[in-house]
Amino acid sequence: EKDGHDWFMRKEIFEQPRAVADSLLGRHARNGLLQLDEMRLSDQELRDIDKIIIIACGTSFYAGLVAKYAIEHWTRVPVEVELASEFRYRDPILDYSTLVVAISQSGETADTLQAIRHARLQRSKVLAICNTNGSTIPRESDAVIYTHAGPEIGVASTKGFLTQLVACYLLALYLAQVKGTRYGDEISEIMRQLESIPDQIAAVLSRADEVYELARAHVDTRSVLFLGRHAGYPVALEGALKLKELAYIHAEGFAAGELKHGPIALVEEGLPVLCVVPPRGRDQLHEKMISGIQEVRARGARTICLAEEGDTSIEPYADHLIRLPRVPVLLQPLVAVVPLQLFACELATAMGHDVDQPRNLAKSVTVE
Ligand code: F6R
Numbered sequence: 587e588k589d590g591h592d593w594f595m596r597k598e599i600f601e602q603p604r605a606v607a608d609s610l611l612g613r614h615a616r617n618g619l620l621q622l623d624e625m626r627l628s629d630q631e632l633r634d635i636d637k638i639i640i641i642a643c644g645t646s647f648y649a650g651l652v653a654k655y656a657i658e659h660w661t662r663v664p665v666e667v668e669l670a671s672e673f674r675y676r677d678p679i680l681d682y683s684t685l686v687v688a689i690s691q692s693g694e695t696a697d698t699l700q701a702i703r704h705a706r707l708q709r710s711k712v713l714a715i716c717n718t719n720g721s722t723i724p725r726e727s728d729a730v731i732y733t734h735a736g737p738e739i740g741v742a743s744t745k746g747f748l749t750q751l752v753a754c755y756l757l758a759l760y761l762a763q764v765k766g767t768r769y770g771d772e773i774s775e776i777m778r779q780l781e782s783i784p785d786q787i788a789a790v791l792s793r794a795d796e797v798y799e800l801a802r803a804h805v806d807t808r809s810v811l812f813l814g815r816h817a818g819y820p821v822a823l824e825g826a827l828k829l830k831e832l833a834y835i836h837a838e839g840f841a842a843g844e845l846k847h848g849p850i851a852l853v854e855e856g857l858p859v860l861c862v863v864p865p866r867g868r869d870q871l872h873e874k875m876i877s878g879i880q881e882v883r884a885r886g887a888r889t890i891c892l893a894e895e896g897d898t899s900i901e902p903y904a905d906h907l908i909r910l911p912r913v914p915v916l917l918q919p920l921v922a923v924v925p926l927q928l929f930a931c932e933l934a935t936a937m938g939h940d941v942d943q944p945r946n947l948a949k950s951v952t953v954e
Pocket residue numbers: 643644645646647689690691692693694695698741742743744827831949950951
């Protein structure tokens with residue numbers, strides 16, 4: 587049942603190329619247009635939307651943070667991302683022109699369910715991104731994009747997260763198509779890049795042993811920091827959450843630019859810092875990330891850098907280098923999170939923890 591793996595989680599990490607491919611299947615029609623079968627909102631309703639609020643918890647919330655970068659960039663519609671547990675207690679400003687997007691792997695998370703009920707009472711349209719057919723959240727939503735990860739049994743979300751990212755990209759591109767903010771050729775080009783991601787994830791997985799060795803070298807570690815920028819920032823948060831959940835060690839993710847505003851005080855000799863390095867591009871993200879890495883290194887941190895193939899400029903600053911396939915910055919989370927999942931899974935295994943059933947956690951959280 588675990589396909590020869592020791593844990594469901596590890597099996598599910600290795601299923602990710604297929605889960606991503608399945609979640610893309612049938613969405614890109616031959617005429618180049620995107621189609622989302624369960625998108626029960628009309629083009630006119632979508633054109634009327636002038637604000638999006640994404641609500642979710644935990645790992646699904648981090649998928650929402652990535653979605654914000656993609657949706658705003660491709661559609662120019664402002665996006666807020668909010669923890670479902672906070673949403674209805676702050677009297678959020680909602681009306682019929684606000685689209686609320688609820689992201690939930692299980693479709694049963696109580697905080698998220700209560701949040702969408704609140705949104706619908708305020709006459710907002712609700713779209714669910716969900717992995718569980720017929721669960722409560724999609725049943726109570728106006729529209730749904732189902733992810734096709736297959737059942738996720740490990741308590742820590744892995745393939746659920748990757749397929750949520752895919753659904754968020756599809757939603758962003760679909761909105762761009764309907765609103766006319768991006769044209770067919772460009773959308774098709776991004777779809778082709780997405781369709782190449784399963785092979786690129788497989789390439790990352792083929793080098794799992796390198797990550798495992800690195801993880802096992804950290805069994806005595808009590809604290810790990812994760813740094814990222816742009817779409818790599820939520821990846822840093824997710825990498826830290828995986829480590830907390832599975833290895834029970836203190837782990838925190840930061841936006842690299844925020845370091846000097848406080849967190850750099852945490853850095854001391856030998857502290858492992860995992861850095862998600864953005865691809866080299868015309869923006870200054872890459873250079874800015876390198877200067878953040880230099881800052882922590884100058885204070886004694888040991889840097890583990892995830893950087894794209896061919897990026898030699900990172901070499902002087904990396905105590906350890908994990909190579910990522912070359913993909914555009916907005917899509918990089920799909921490949922960058924995989925080594926972080928492997929790292930947490932292997933480190934927790936080496937520490938003797940139950941990876942599939944971490945202490946104090948449940949697979950779906952049906953109480954608020
Ligand atoms: C982390 C994890 C949790 C869930 C969160 C939301 O590995 O699994 O943080 O992501 O409880 O669950 P869903 O997506 O089912 O609403």
